Amino acid sequence: MMTYFKDILSGFYSLLAGMAVTIRYFVKPIVTVQYPRQKIEMTPRYRGYPQLIVDPETHTHRCIACEMCSRICPSQLIHLEGTKFPGEKQKRATKYIHEHQYCSLCGLCTEVCPTGALEYSKEYRLAGYRREDAVIDHLVLLQHRQYAAGLPVTSIPTEAEIAAAIAEEAAAKEAKAKAAEKAKAKEAPAAEVKE
Amino acid sequence: MEQLVQTLGSEGTKMVVGLIAVIALVSVNALFLIWMERKVAAHMQLRPGPMEVGWHGCIQTIADAIKLMGKELITPEDVDRPIFFLAPIVIFLPVLLSFLVIPFSSSWIIRDMNVGLVLILAFSTLGVLAILMAGWASNNKYSVLGAIRSVAQNIAYEIPLLVTVMSVILMVGSFKLTDIVAAQSGCWFILTQPLAFILYIICGTAETNRAPFDIPEAESELVAGFHTEYSGMRFALFFLAEYTNMLIVAAVATVLFLGGWKGPFLPEVIWFLIKVYAVIFLMMWFRWTFPRVRFDQLITFAWKILIPLALVNLLITALVMKLR
Numbered sequence: 001m002m003t004y005f006k007d008i009l010s011g012f013y014s015l016l017a018g019m020a021v022t023i024r025y026f027v028k029p030i031v032t033v034q035y036p037r038q039k040i041e042m043t044p045r046y047r048g049y050p051q052l053i054v055d056p057e058t059h060t061h062r063c064i065a066c067e068m069c070s071r072i073c074p075s076q077l078i079h080l081e082g083t084k085f086p087g088e089k090q091k092r093a094t095k096y097i098h099e100h101q102y103c104s105l106c107g108l109c110t111e112v113c114p115t116g117a118l119e120y121s122k123e124y125r126l127a128g129y130r131r132e133d134a135v136i137d138h139l140v141l142l143q144h145r146q147y148a149a150g151l152p153v154t155s156i157p158t159e160a161e162i163a164a165a166i167a168e169e170a171a172a173k174e175a176k177a178k179a180a181e182k183a184k185a186k187e188a189p190a191a192e193v194k195e
Numbered sequence: 196m197e198q199l200v201q202t203l204g205s206e207g208t209k210m211v212v213g214l215i216a217v218i219a220l221v222s223v224n225a226l227f228l229i230w231m232e233r234k235v236a237a238h239m240q241l242r243p244g245p246m247e248v249g250w251h252g253c254i255q256t257i258a259d260a261i262k263l264m265g266k267e268l269i270t271p272e273d274v275d276r277p278i279f280f281l282a283p284i285v286i287f288l289p290v291l292l293s294f295l296v297i298p299f300s301s302s303w304i305i306r307d308m309n310v311g312l313v314l315i316l317a318f319s320t321l322g323v324l325a326i327l328m329a330g331w332a333s334n335n336k337y338s339v340l341g342a343i344r345s346v347a348q349n350i351a352y353e354i355p356l357l358v359t360v361m362s363v364i365l366m367v368g369s370f371k372l373t374d375i376v377a378a379q380s381g382c383w384f385i386l387t388q389p390l391a392f393i394l395y396i397i398c399g400t401a402e403t404n405r406a407p408f409d410i411p412e413a414e415s416e417l418v419a420g421f422h423t424e425y426s427g428m429r430f431a432l433f434f435l436a437e438y439t440n441m442l443i444v445a446a447v448a449t450v451l452f453l454g455g456w457k458g459p460f461l462p463e464v465i466w467f468l469i470k471v472y473a474v475i476f477l478m479m480w481f482r483w484t485f486p487r488v489r490f491d492q493l494i495t496f497a498w499k500i501l502i503p504l505a506l507v508n509l510l511i512t513a514l515v516m517k518l519r
Contacts, residue, residue, distance in 0.1 A: 008500060015485070022239050022484040032242045 039125070048121040049100050050110050052142050060154040061142055062117040063093040069109035069118065075102050078109060085157075086168045093139070094157050100126070101134035206306075213305035217294040221439050228438045229256045231472075232479055239483045266427035271334055274424070278332035283425065283432035286325035289318035290439045297446045298372050300456045300463035311372040312364070315447055316357065319402060322440065323349040326404075326411065329433075330421035341420030344490055345411030348401060351497035352408075356398035358505035359391045362512040363451050376455030385452040390508050392452045394501060396477065399444035401497070403437060406482040410490055445474035 033040050042048070052061040065082020077100075082093040110118040128134060143153045157165070200208045230245070230253055237244025245252025270279065296311035298304045308314060323346055330342020364370060366387070367378040385392045401408040411420045422433045449455060449470040458466030488496065 008504075018484045019480060022480060025241060026235070026239045028241060030238065030241050030243050034243065034246065 036125075042122040042124060046120065046122050046124075047105055047107065048123045049103060049105070049126075049136060050098070050107070050118045051121040051136075052096070052117055052138050053119045054142065054145060054149070054151065059146065059151045061093070061139075062115040063096065063113075064115055064117075065091045065093040066114060068112050068114060072108045072112045074106060074108065075104065077102055083162055083165055084169055085165045086172065094162055096138040098136050098138065099134070100136050101131050210305060213295075217291065217305070220294075221291065221435070221442075224442055225435050225438045226256045226260075228441065228475065229259070229434075231475075232482075235476065235479045236483050239480075260431065263427055263431045268429060269424075269426045271424050273334045275332040275334070278328045279424075282325050282329035282332060283429045283436075285328060286322055287432050287436045287439070289321040289325075290436055290443055293318045293443050296372055297443075298376060298450065298455060299467050301373075303464065304373065307371060307373055310370050312360065312370045312375070312447070315443065316353075316360070319440070319443070320349075320353065322436070325436075326421050329425070333421070333424040335424055338421050338423050341411045341423075345404060345421060348404070348408060348410065348490075348493055348497075351494055352398045352401035352501070355394055355497065355501035355505040356402065358502070358509055359394045359398065360451065362391050362505075362509040363388060365509070365512050365516055372450050372455075375450055376457065379454045379457065383452065383454040388452070388508070388512065390504065391512075392448075394505055394508065395448055395451065396474070398501065399448060400478055400481055401493075403440040403444055403478075405437070405441065405478060407485040407488050408493060409482075409487060410493065441475055441478060442471065445471045445478070448474045 052063060054060070055062050063080075063082070065080060067080060070076075070078040070080055077098055079095070079097045079099075080093055081095045082091045084091045107120070110120065126134065139154070139156050143156070146153045199211075203211065233255070234244045234252070243251075245255040248254045248258050270276075293315045295305045296308050296314055298307070326345045326349075327342050330338040330340075330345070333339075363375070363384055366384065367375050369375070404411045422430060425433060446467075449467065453470045453474070455470075456463035456467040458469075461469075
Protein backbone atom coordinates (compact mmCIF):
# COMPACT_ATOMS: atom_id res chain seq x y z
CA MET A 1 0.00 0.00 0.00
CA MET A 2 2.74 2.42 0.99
CA THR A 3 4.83 1.40 -2.03
CA TYR A 4 1.89 2.36 -4.24
CA PHE A 5 1.94 5.93 -3.00
CA LYS A 6 5.72 6.07 -2.85
CA ASP A 7 5.87 4.91 -6.47
CA ILE A 8 3.46 7.60 -7.53
CA LEU A 9 5.44 10.31 -5.77
CA SER A 10 8.85 9.17 -6.96
CA GLY A 11 7.50 8.72 -10.48
CA PHE A 12 6.06 12.20 -10.44
CA TYR A 13 9.35 13.63 -9.20
CA SER A 14 11.24 11.87 -11.99
CA LEU A 15 8.88 13.42 -14.53
CA LEU A 16 9.64 16.86 -13.15
CA ALA A 17 13.38 16.15 -13.22
CA GLY A 18 13.13 15.17 -16.89
CA MET A 19 11.23 18.31 -17.71
CA ALA A 20 13.85 20.41 -15.94
CA VAL A 21 16.54 18.93 -18.19
CA THR A 22 14.63 19.76 -21.35
CA ILE A 23 13.83 23.30 -20.35
CA ARG A 24 17.48 23.90 -19.57
CA TYR A 25 18.35 22.75 -23.07
CA PHE A 26 15.60 24.93 -24.51
CA VAL A 27 17.33 28.10 -23.35
CA LYS A 28 20.85 27.07 -24.33
CA PRO A 29 22.19 28.57 -27.58
CA ILE A 30 22.07 26.23 -30.56
CA VAL A 31 25.20 24.38 -31.58
CA THR A 32 24.38 24.07 -35.27
CA VAL A 33 26.69 25.93 -37.66
CA GLN A 34 24.33 26.94 -40.44
CA TYR A 35 26.61 25.81 -43.24
CA PRO A 36 26.23 28.01 -46.27
CA ARG A 37 25.79 31.15 -44.20
CA GLN A 38 28.23 30.62 -41.37
CA LYS A 39 31.85 29.50 -41.56
CA ILE A 40 33.81 27.58 -38.97
CA GLU A 41 37.57 27.52 -38.57
CA MET A 42 39.16 24.21 -39.35
CA THR A 43 41.80 22.73 -37.04
CA PRO A 44 45.46 23.42 -38.00
CA ARG A 45 46.13 19.95 -39.39
CA TYR A 46 42.96 19.75 -41.48
CA ARG A 47 43.68 18.34 -44.94
CA GLY A 48 41.82 20.20 -47.68
CA TYR A 49 42.95 20.21 -51.29
CA PRO A 50 46.68 20.79 -51.89
CA GLN A 51 47.53 24.42 -52.69
CA LEU A 52 50.70 26.41 -53.44
CA ILE A 53 52.39 27.95 -50.42
CA VAL A 54 53.12 31.66 -50.47
CA ASP A 55 56.80 31.74 -49.54
CA PRO A 56 57.27 34.24 -46.66
CA GLU A 57 60.49 35.69 -48.15
CA THR A 58 59.93 35.85 -51.89
CA HIS A 59 56.13 36.31 -51.59
CA THR A 60 55.54 33.95 -54.48
CA HIS A 61 55.31 30.22 -55.02
CA ARG A 62 58.18 27.78 -54.91
CA CYS A 63 57.16 25.48 -57.73
CA ILE A 64 60.00 24.65 -60.15
CA ALA A 65 57.81 22.63 -62.56
CA CYS A 66 59.75 19.44 -62.00
CA GLU A 67 56.50 17.45 -62.47
CA MET A 68 57.20 15.06 -59.59
CA CYS A 69 53.70 15.65 -58.21
CA SER A 70 52.22 15.06 -61.61
CA ARG A 71 53.98 11.76 -61.95
CA ILE A 72 53.23 10.48 -58.47
CA CYS A 73 49.50 11.34 -58.44
CA PRO A 74 47.74 7.95 -58.49
CA SER A 75 44.85 9.33 -60.51
CA GLN A 76 46.95 11.61 -62.78
CA LEU A 77 45.02 14.70 -61.89
CA ILE A 78 47.79 17.31 -61.92
CA HIS A 79 48.62 19.02 -65.18
CA LEU A 80 51.42 21.52 -65.19
CA GLU A 81 53.72 23.31 -67.56
CA GLY A 82 56.74 25.37 -66.82
CA THR A 83 59.68 26.98 -68.50
CA LYS A 84 62.92 28.71 -67.62
CA PHE A 85 62.70 32.47 -67.89
CA PRO A 86 65.75 34.49 -68.89
CA GLY A 87 67.68 35.85 -65.91
CA GLU A 88 66.38 33.20 -63.44
CA LYS A 89 68.24 30.18 -62.20
CA GLN A 90 65.46 27.59 -62.30
CA LYS A 91 62.30 26.73 -64.18
CA ARG A 92 59.03 28.31 -63.06
CA ALA A 93 55.53 26.91 -63.39
CA THR A 94 53.35 28.72 -65.92
CA LYS A 95 50.24 26.55 -65.61
CA TYR A 96 49.21 24.42 -62.63
CA ILE A 97 45.82 22.78 -62.90
CA HIS A 98 44.51 20.02 -60.66
CA GLU A 99 41.20 18.21 -61.16
CA HIS A 100 39.79 18.07 -57.68
CA GLN A 101 36.66 16.14 -58.59
CA TYR A 102 38.56 12.87 -58.65
CA CYS A 103 41.16 13.71 -55.99
CA SER A 104 41.39 11.12 -53.21
CA LEU A 105 43.28 13.50 -50.86
CA CYS A 106 46.11 10.98 -50.47
CA GLY A 107 48.68 13.78 -49.99
CA LEU A 108 51.40 12.14 -52.08
CA CYS A 109 51.88 15.27 -54.17
CA THR A 110 52.48 17.34 -51.03
CA GLU A 111 54.97 14.87 -49.64
CA VAL A 112 57.03 14.33 -52.78
CA CYS A 113 57.54 17.98 -53.78
CA PRO A 114 61.31 18.70 -53.60
CA THR A 115 60.91 22.39 -52.82
CA GLY A 116 57.99 21.90 -50.44
CA ALA A 117 55.75 24.07 -52.57
CA LEU A 118 52.45 22.42 -51.64
CA GLU A 119 50.45 22.49 -48.44
CA TYR A 120 46.96 21.34 -47.45
CA SER A 121 44.44 24.15 -47.54
CA LYS A 122 41.67 24.71 -44.97
CA GLU A 123 38.88 25.21 -47.49
CA TYR A 124 35.89 22.91 -47.04
CA ARG A 125 33.15 24.79 -48.86
CA LEU A 126 33.64 23.11 -52.20
CA ALA A 127 30.05 22.56 -53.34
CA GLY A 128 29.33 23.47 -56.95
CA TYR A 129 26.71 22.87 -59.61
CA ARG A 130 28.85 21.21 -62.28
CA ARG A 131 31.74 18.79 -62.32
CA GLU A 132 33.89 21.42 -64.03
CA ASP A 133 33.52 23.73 -61.01
CA ALA A 134 35.91 21.45 -59.14
CA VAL A 135 38.88 21.98 -61.48
CA ILE A 136 41.30 24.22 -59.60
CA ASP A 137 43.73 26.60 -61.27
CA HIS A 138 46.32 27.07 -58.56
CA LEU A 139 48.17 30.05 -59.98
CA VAL A 140 44.95 32.03 -60.06
CA LEU A 141 44.16 30.96 -56.48
CA LEU A 142 47.64 32.06 -55.46
CA GLN A 143 46.94 35.47 -56.91
CA HIS A 144 43.72 35.69 -54.89
CA ARG A 145 45.52 34.82 -51.71
CA GLN A 146 48.33 37.26 -52.37
CA TYR A 147 45.82 40.00 -53.09
CA ALA A 148 43.92 39.20 -49.91
CA ALA A 149 47.14 39.36 -47.90
CA GLY A 150 48.18 42.64 -49.48
CA LEU A 151 51.27 41.15 -51.19
CA PRO A 152 52.48 41.88 -54.72
CA VAL A 153 50.66 39.57 -57.11
CA THR A 154 52.69 37.06 -59.14
CA SER A 155 51.71 37.55 -62.74
CA ILE A 156 50.82 34.55 -64.85
CA PRO A 157 52.81 34.64 -68.10
CA THR A 158 50.80 34.81 -71.30
CA GLU A 159 51.35 32.56 -74.32
CA ALA A 160 53.35 35.25 -76.07
CA GLU A 161 55.62 35.78 -73.09
CA ILE A 162 56.19 32.06 -72.73
CA ALA A 163 56.98 31.71 -76.40
CA ALA A 164 59.34 34.68 -76.19
CA ALA A 165 61.05 33.19 -73.13
CA ILE A 166 61.47 29.83 -74.83
CA ALA A 167 62.87 31.49 -77.92
CA GLU A 168 65.26 33.57 -75.87
CA GLU A 169 66.43 30.58 -73.92
CA ALA A 170 66.95 28.64 -77.12
CA ALA A 171 68.90 31.57 -78.60
CA ALA A 172 70.99 31.90 -75.45
CA LYS A 173 71.72 28.20 -75.53
CA GLU A 174 72.79 28.34 -79.16
CA ALA A 175 75.03 31.31 -78.46
CA LYS A 176 76.61 29.46 -75.58
CA ALA A 177 77.09 26.36 -77.71
CA LYS A 178 78.70 28.44 -80.45
CA ALA A 179 80.97 30.17 -77.94
CA ALA A 180 82.00 26.79 -76.51
CA GLU A 181 82.75 25.48 -80.03
CA LYS A 182 84.79 28.56 -80.80
CA ALA A 183 86.74 28.15 -77.57
CA LYS A 184 87.38 24.51 -78.43
CA ALA A 185 88.38 25.38 -82.00
CA LYS A 186 90.81 28.00 -80.67
CA GLU A 187 92.41 25.50 -78.35
CA ALA A 188 92.64 22.81 -81.03
CA PRO A 189 95.03 24.72 -83.45
CA ALA A 190 97.12 25.74 -80.42
CA ALA A 191 97.35 22.11 -79.42
CA GLU A 192 98.18 21.15 -83.02
CA VAL A 193 100.92 23.80 -83.14
CA LYS A 194 102.34 22.44 -79.94
CA GLU A 195 102.28 18.97 -81.42
CA MET B 196 -25.13 44.36 -42.05
CA GLU B 197 -28.52 45.44 -40.67
CA GLN B 198 -30.24 43.32 -43.33
CA LEU B 199 -28.24 40.33 -42.18
CA VAL B 200 -29.24 40.93 -38.57
CA GLN B 201 -32.87 41.32 -39.66
CA THR B 202 -33.02 38.11 -41.64
CA LEU B 203 -31.13 35.93 -39.20
CA GLY B 204 -31.86 37.54 -35.89
CA SER B 205 -29.11 38.56 -33.51
CA GLU B 206 -28.34 35.01 -32.45
CA GLY B 207 -28.12 33.88 -36.03
CA THR B 208 -25.77 36.70 -36.97
CA LYS B 209 -23.62 35.90 -34.02
CA MET B 210 -23.45 32.30 -35.20
CA VAL B 211 -22.52 33.16 -38.77
CA VAL B 212 -19.89 35.69 -37.79
CA GLY B 213 -18.63 33.33 -35.11
CA LEU B 214 -18.41 30.45 -37.56
CA ILE B 215 -16.30 32.47 -39.96
CA ALA B 216 -14.11 33.66 -37.12
CA VAL B 217 -13.67 30.14 -35.80
CA ILE B 218 -12.67 28.76 -39.19
CA ALA B 219 -10.16 31.58 -39.53
CA LEU B 220 -8.87 30.92 -36.02
CA VAL B 221 -8.50 27.20 -36.64
CA SER B 222 -6.52 27.72 -39.83
CA VAL B 223 -4.22 30.37 -38.39
CA ASN B 224 -3.81 28.33 -35.24
CA ALA B 225 -2.76 25.21 -37.15
CA LEU B 226 -0.29 27.30 -39.15
CA PHE B 227 1.17 28.79 -36.03
CA LEU B 228 1.17 25.63 -33.94
CA ILE B 229 2.98 23.49 -36.48
CA TRP B 230 5.72 26.12 -36.71
CA MET B 231 5.83 26.46 -32.92
CA GLU B 232 6.09 22.70 -32.49
CA ARG B 233 9.01 22.46 -34.87
CA LYS B 234 10.79 25.40 -33.25
CA VAL B 235 10.23 24.15 -29.69
CA ALA B 236 11.39 20.67 -30.67
CA ALA B 237 14.45 22.11 -32.38
CA HIS B 238 15.55 24.35 -29.55
CA MET B 239 15.12 21.58 -27.03
CA GLN B 240 17.50 19.59 -29.22
CA LEU B 241 20.00 22.47 -29.57
CA ARG B 242 19.32 23.02 -33.27
CA PRO B 243 17.66 25.91 -35.16
CA GLY B 244 14.60 24.25 -36.74
CA PRO B 245 13.15 25.69 -39.97
CA MET B 246 15.16 28.76 -40.99
CA GLU B 247 14.94 28.97 -44.78
CA VAL B 248 11.40 29.96 -45.70
CA GLY B 249 10.59 33.38 -44.28
CA TRP B 250 12.06 34.90 -41.13
CA HIS B 251 13.16 31.95 -38.98
CA GLY B 252 10.96 29.64 -41.00
CA CYS B 253 7.58 31.15 -40.14
CA ILE B 254 6.16 30.52 -43.63
CA GLN B 255 7.35 26.90 -43.57
CA THR B 256 3.86 25.62 -42.73
CA ILE B 257 2.39 27.29 -45.80
CA ALA B 258 5.06 25.63 -47.92
CA ASP B 259 4.16 22.28 -46.34
CA ALA B 260 0.46 22.87 -46.97
CA ILE B 261 1.10 23.67 -50.63
CA LYS B 262 3.13 20.49 -50.91
CA LEU B 263 0.36 18.44 -49.32
CA MET B 264 -2.25 19.95 -51.62
CA GLY B 265 -0.27 18.85 -54.61
CA LYS B 266 -0.13 15.21 -53.55
CA GLU B 267 -2.16 12.47 -55.15
CA LEU B 268 -5.12 11.18 -53.13
CA ILE B 269 -4.43 7.45 -53.24
CA THR B 270 -7.36 5.21 -52.31
CA PRO B 271 -6.25 1.61 -51.74
CA GLU B 272 -8.17 -1.18 -53.42
CA ASP B 273 -10.47 -2.90 -50.94
CA VAL B 274 -11.27 -0.04 -48.63
CA ASP B 275 -14.76 0.50 -47.32
CA ARG B 276 -15.35 3.55 -49.49
CA PRO B 277 -18.02 5.59 -47.67
CA ILE B 278 -16.35 5.14 -44.29
CA PHE B 279 -12.89 5.78 -45.72
CA PHE B 280 -14.00 9.07 -47.22
CA LEU B 281 -16.00 10.20 -44.20
CA ALA B 282 -13.40 9.52 -41.51
CA PRO B 283 -11.28 12.69 -41.97
CA ILE B 284 -14.44 14.82 -41.98
CA VAL B 285 -15.89 13.14 -38.90
CA ILE B 286 -12.68 13.69 -36.99
CA PHE B 287 -12.59 17.37 -37.81
CA LEU B 288 -16.19 18.50 -37.40
CA PRO B 289 -16.82 17.81 -33.68
CA VAL B 290 -13.67 19.68 -32.77
CA LEU B 291 -14.84 22.64 -34.81
CA LEU B 292 -18.23 22.51 -33.10
CA SER B 293 -16.63 22.59 -29.66
CA PHE B 294 -15.63 26.17 -30.34
CA LEU B 295 -19.27 27.19 -29.96
CA VAL B 296 -19.08 27.48 -26.22
CA ILE B 297 -15.53 28.61 -25.49
CA PRO B 298 -15.36 32.08 -23.90
CA PHE B 299 -12.57 34.01 -25.58
CA SER B 300 -13.44 37.06 -23.54
CA SER B 301 -16.35 38.26 -21.41
CA SER B 302 -18.47 38.99 -24.51
CA TRP B 303 -16.92 36.82 -27.21
CA ILE B 304 -18.77 33.53 -26.99
CA ILE B 305 -20.79 32.24 -29.89
CA ARG B 306 -23.39 30.59 -27.69
CA ASP B 307 -23.25 30.55 -23.93
CA MET B 308 -24.94 27.21 -23.32
CA ASN B 309 -26.05 25.93 -19.95
CA VAL B 310 -24.32 22.62 -20.63
CA GLY B 311 -21.24 24.10 -22.32
CA LEU B 312 -18.68 21.83 -20.71
CA VAL B 313 -20.71 18.68 -21.31
CA LEU B 314 -20.96 19.63 -24.99
CA ILE B 315 -17.19 19.85 -25.32
CA LEU B 316 -16.64 16.52 -23.56
CA ALA B 317 -19.30 14.82 -25.66
CA PHE B 318 -17.86 16.05 -28.91
CA SER B 319 -14.34 15.01 -28.01
CA THR B 320 -15.68 11.49 -27.63
CA LEU B 321 -16.88 11.54 -31.23
CA GLY B 322 -13.28 11.81 -32.30
CA VAL B 323 -12.74 8.26 -31.13
CA LEU B 324 -15.42 7.08 -33.51
CA ALA B 325 -13.61 8.76 -36.38
CA ILE B 326 -10.34 7.07 -35.49
CA LEU B 327 -12.05 3.70 -35.45
CA MET B 328 -13.63 4.46 -38.82
CA ALA B 329 -10.29 5.45 -40.30
CA GLY B 330 -8.48 2.40 -38.99
CA TRP B 331 -11.15 -0.12 -39.93
CA ALA B 332 -11.89 1.19 -43.41
CA SER B 333 -8.24 1.24 -44.43
CA ASN B 334 -8.08 -2.50 -45.06
CA ASN B 335 -4.67 -2.62 -43.40
CA LYS B 336 -3.87 -4.68 -40.32
CA TYR B 337 -1.56 -2.04 -38.87
CA SER B 338 -4.21 0.61 -39.16
CA VAL B 339 -6.71 -1.62 -37.40
CA LEU B 340 -4.21 -2.25 -34.59
CA GLY B 341 -3.60 1.47 -34.27
CA ALA B 342 -7.32 2.18 -34.22
CA ILE B 343 -8.04 -0.49 -31.60
CA ARG B 344 -5.30 0.80 -29.34
CA SER B 345 -6.52 4.32 -29.80
CA VAL B 346 -10.08 3.44 -28.84
CA ALA B 347 -8.88 1.65 -25.70
CA GLN B 348 -6.67 4.57 -24.79
CA ASN B 349 -9.32 7.20 -25.36
CA ILE B 350 -11.98 5.39 -23.38
CA ALA B 351 -9.59 4.63 -20.55
CA TYR B 352 -8.45 8.24 -20.20
CA GLU B 353 -11.88 9.77 -20.48
CA ILE B 354 -12.92 8.47 -17.07
CA PRO B 355 -10.31 10.31 -14.99
CA LEU B 356 -10.91 13.34 -17.23
CA LEU B 357 -14.60 13.42 -16.43
CA VAL B 358 -14.07 12.77 -12.71
CA THR B 359 -11.46 15.53 -12.52
CA VAL B 360 -13.68 18.00 -14.32
CA MET B 361 -16.48 16.99 -11.95
CA SER B 362 -14.45 18.04 -8.91
CA VAL B 363 -14.01 21.51 -10.43
CA ILE B 364 -17.71 21.71 -11.26
CA LEU B 365 -18.53 20.84 -7.65
CA MET B 366 -16.80 24.04 -6.60
CA VAL B 367 -18.62 26.13 -9.20
CA GLY B 368 -22.07 24.57 -9.27
CA SER B 369 -22.78 25.00 -12.98
CA PHE B 370 -21.59 23.71 -16.35
CA LYS B 371 -21.70 27.12 -17.97
CA LEU B 372 -18.17 28.12 -18.91
CA THR B 373 -18.77 31.80 -18.16
CA ASP B 374 -19.87 30.83 -14.65
CA ILE B 375 -16.70 28.82 -14.17
CA VAL B 376 -14.58 31.81 -15.19
CA ALA B 377 -16.58 34.10 -12.91
CA ALA B 378 -16.09 31.74 -9.94
CA GLN B 379 -12.34 32.19 -10.26
CA SER B 380 -12.41 35.93 -9.59
CA GLY B 381 -10.88 35.44 -6.18
CA CYS B 382 -8.39 32.66 -6.73
CA TRP B 383 -7.57 30.50 -9.73
CA PHE B 384 -8.58 26.88 -9.40
CA ILE B 385 -5.06 25.73 -10.14
CA LEU B 386 -4.14 26.92 -6.65
CA THR B 387 -7.05 25.31 -4.87
CA GLN B 388 -6.94 22.07 -6.88
CA PRO B 389 -3.38 21.46 -8.12
CA LEU B 390 -3.89 17.69 -8.30
CA ALA B 391 -6.90 18.19 -10.56
CA PHE B 392 -4.83 20.38 -12.87
CA ILE B 393 -2.09 17.78 -13.17
CA LEU B 394 -4.62 15.01 -13.80
CA TYR B 395 -6.45 17.11 -16.37
CA ILE B 396 -3.29 17.90 -18.32
CA ILE B 397 -2.26 14.24 -18.37
CA CYS B 398 -5.70 13.07 -19.48
CA GLY B 399 -5.96 15.85 -22.03
CA THR B 400 -2.62 14.89 -23.55
CA ALA B 401 -3.81 11.30 -23.77
CA GLU B 402 -7.13 12.31 -25.29
CA THR B 403 -5.48 14.12 -28.20
CA ASN B 404 -3.16 11.15 -28.87
CA ARG B 405 -0.08 13.22 -28.21
CA ALA B 406 3.27 11.96 -26.99
CA PRO B 407 4.04 10.33 -24.66
CA PHE B 408 0.65 8.73 -25.32
CA ASP B 409 0.85 8.65 -29.11
CA ILE B 410 0.71 4.90 -29.65
CA PRO B 411 -2.14 5.27 -32.17
CA GLU B 412 0.00 7.46 -34.36
CA ALA B 413 3.19 5.72 -33.29
CA GLU B 414 5.32 7.30 -35.95
CA SER B 415 8.07 4.79 -35.61
CA GLU B 416 6.03 1.71 -34.81
CA LEU B 417 2.94 1.14 -36.88
CA VAL B 418 4.09 3.20 -39.85
CA ALA B 419 1.55 5.86 -39.01
CA GLY B 420 -1.10 3.95 -37.11
CA PHE B 421 -4.67 4.59 -38.10
CA HIS B 422 -3.92 7.19 -40.74
CA THR B 423 -1.35 5.13 -42.68
CA GLU B 424 -3.45 4.86 -45.81
CA TYR B 425 -4.36 8.51 -46.00
CA SER B 426 -2.33 10.72 -48.34
CA GLY B 427 -2.32 14.37 -49.27
CA MET B 428 -5.14 16.57 -48.06
CA ARG B 429 -6.87 13.75 -46.15
CA PHE B 430 -3.77 13.36 -44.01
CA ALA B 431 -3.68 17.12 -43.65
CA LEU B 432 -7.20 16.98 -42.19
CA PHE B 433 -6.13 14.46 -39.56
CA PHE B 434 -3.17 16.63 -38.72
CA LEU B 435 -5.35 19.73 -38.55
CA ALA B 436 -7.81 17.91 -36.30
CA GLU B 437 -5.04 16.92 -33.91
CA TYR B 438 -3.74 20.47 -33.54
CA THR B 439 -7.24 21.88 -33.17
CA ASN B 440 -7.98 19.26 -30.53
CA MET B 441 -4.89 20.45 -28.67
CA LEU B 442 -6.29 23.96 -28.82
CA ILE B 443 -9.63 22.82 -27.38
CA VAL B 444 -7.98 20.89 -24.54
CA ALA B 445 -5.78 23.86 -23.72
CA ALA B 446 -8.75 26.25 -23.89
CA VAL B 447 -10.78 24.12 -21.49
CA ALA B 448 -7.77 23.87 -19.16
CA THR B 449 -7.47 27.66 -19.22
CA VAL B 450 -11.14 28.16 -18.48
CA LEU B 451 -11.28 25.53 -15.75
CA PHE B 452 -8.01 26.17 -13.94
CA LEU B 453 -6.25 29.32 -15.08
CA GLY B 454 -8.99 31.91 -14.74
CA GLY B 455 -10.10 32.12 -18.37
CA TRP B 456 -9.72 35.61 -19.75
CA LYS B 457 -9.06 37.45 -16.50
CA GLY B 458 -5.90 39.52 -16.23
CA PRO B 459 -4.67 43.05 -15.37
CA PHE B 460 -3.65 45.37 -18.21
CA LEU B 461 -3.99 43.70 -21.58
CA PRO B 462 -7.31 43.11 -23.37
CA GLU B 463 -9.12 39.95 -22.29
CA VAL B 464 -8.69 38.05 -25.53
CA ILE B 465 -4.93 38.50 -25.35
CA TRP B 466 -4.81 37.06 -21.84
CA PHE B 467 -6.89 34.11 -22.94
CA LEU B 468 -4.61 33.40 -25.86
CA ILE B 469 -1.48 33.79 -23.75
CA LYS B 470 -2.76 31.25 -21.26
CA VAL B 471 -3.92 28.85 -23.95
CA TYR B 472 -0.57 28.92 -25.70
CA ALA B 473 1.25 28.50 -22.41
CA VAL B 474 -0.69 25.28 -21.82
CA ILE B 475 0.07 24.19 -25.39
CA PHE B 476 3.75 24.87 -24.79
CA LEU B 477 3.46 22.62 -21.74
CA MET B 478 2.03 19.84 -23.92
CA MET B 479 4.83 20.27 -26.43
CA TRP B 480 7.36 20.23 -23.61
CA PHE B 481 5.95 16.82 -22.60
CA ARG B 482 6.32 15.51 -26.12
CA TRP B 483 10.00 16.27 -26.37
CA THR B 484 10.90 15.11 -22.87
CA PHE B 485 9.29 11.75 -22.36
CA PRO B 486 9.60 8.52 -24.31
CA ARG B 487 6.46 6.88 -25.60
CA VAL B 488 4.73 4.63 -23.04
CA ARG B 489 4.11 1.00 -23.90
CA PHE B 490 0.50 0.12 -24.46
CA ASP B 491 0.06 -1.98 -21.32
CA GLN B 492 1.81 0.71 -19.26
CA LEU B 493 -0.61 3.22 -20.74
CA ILE B 494 -3.71 1.27 -19.76
CA THR B 495 -2.31 0.40 -16.33
CA PHE B 496 -1.55 4.03 -15.71
CA ALA B 497 -5.10 5.06 -16.57
CA TRP B 498 -7.01 2.42 -14.65
CA LYS B 499 -4.80 1.80 -11.65
CA ILE B 500 -3.34 5.22 -10.95
CA LEU B 501 -5.28 8.04 -12.57
CA ILE B 502 -8.80 6.85 -11.73
CA PRO B 503 -8.08 6.26 -8.03
CA LEU B 504 -6.33 9.62 -7.79
CA ALA B 505 -9.19 11.39 -9.55
CA LEU B 506 -11.73 9.72 -7.25
CA VAL B 507 -9.70 10.69 -4.19
CA ASN B 508 -9.57 14.27 -5.47
CA LEU B 509 -13.34 14.26 -5.96
CA LEU B 510 -13.88 12.85 -2.49
CA ILE B 511 -11.70 15.47 -0.84
CA THR B 512 -13.37 18.28 -2.81
CA ALA B 513 -16.81 17.01 -1.86
CA LEU B 514 -15.86 16.76 1.81
CA VAL B 515 -14.41 20.26 1.86
CA MET B 516 -17.43 21.69 0.08
CA LYS B 517 -19.78 19.96 2.51
CA LEU B 518 -17.93 20.94 5.65
CA ARG B 519 -17.68 24.63 4.69
